Amino acid sequence: MSKATGRRTQSYRGIVDFYDAEYAHNPMLHRDVPFMISHFPARPCDVLEIAVGTARAALQIAQHGHRVVGIDNDPHMIRAAEEKRSASGIDPRRLTLQCIDALELDLGRKFDRVVLLFNTMLNFVELAELDQLLQRVKLHLKPNGRFWVDVFNPDPARLARQRERGIESSVFHVPHLDRTVYRDMDIDIDATAQRQRVCFNYRWFEQSGRERRARVRFELTFIFPRELQMLMERNGLEIEQWWGDHDGASSRVSAIIGRGICHRSRERDHVFTHERARQRSPMTTRVAERTKARVVGALMQTLVRRRKSDITRGGTLDAVVGAEVARPP
């Protein structure tokens, strides 16, 4: 159970047995970890991966010579990660795996890097959970440590659709089960609560020809870039650099994936003002401005297209804009 909300935390993942095969051909997942590691110091670092899953990233980080601790609250994921670690021959002292809820995390030690990848931050749907998570991150950062987080930019067109069925279909093969699986996805978006209910639908055939089906349901929130900045600031973290995609090119800021690297604030007053942003990193400001213009522009177009009755009803997009500006610092 989460202390922040009293709710049982849920996993943002599919079926453990399918997980690696399911994402093996996702181009983004071929780029994200190498891009992140290219921003790590060359010397061996202590790295904490929160929500390590099947160690997709942790193994690569350890193979680059860093000492990694990976935690996940799902014992099945940890078991799958342990099996992969054994198969790869990595010494368990270089990659330690533990089954712990991120919201309860207190390892009693600090790290050069804390990383949270593949949209997993969005799994913490309540504001209180996000705060608690970021406090746990801060607790584990060395004074000059950095926090690397990777979340997608909300797509205003998708928010406006609210309900989608059977989207993003894919077929993948799970070698160790010799099984070919078809997957698609249903999404229901509550824009007022800033939550989306996601359902992964899986179908496959047994050797006998019998069709089998399985479903995995979970909730995600969505976070706009400026909200991410505010969340970090209210938890004493300061955004150092943004990237719009894993090639690091600012011209690709309009890509759906947004990512940030954050570090502990050195000052009590950690407000990251526009002027300071400009002084620190011109790219950071340009990226934030372009992203804001794109998101707000698209939201306004969507609102104009919608009937007035829709706009005044719950679950509409004007509330998202309101919530974004009304959130206290």
Ligand SMILES: C[S@@+](CC[C@H](N)C(=O)[O-])C[C@H]1O[C@@H](n2cnc3c(N)ncnc32)[C@H](O)[C@@H]1O
């Ligand atoms: C999408 S997977 C990402 C796995 C891995 N980081 C990667 O990039 O492939 C999300 C993971 O978050 C884990 N998770 C969800 N809630 C968690 C929590 N409260 N504490 C620890 N792990 C959590 C899930 O069990 C799952 O393994």
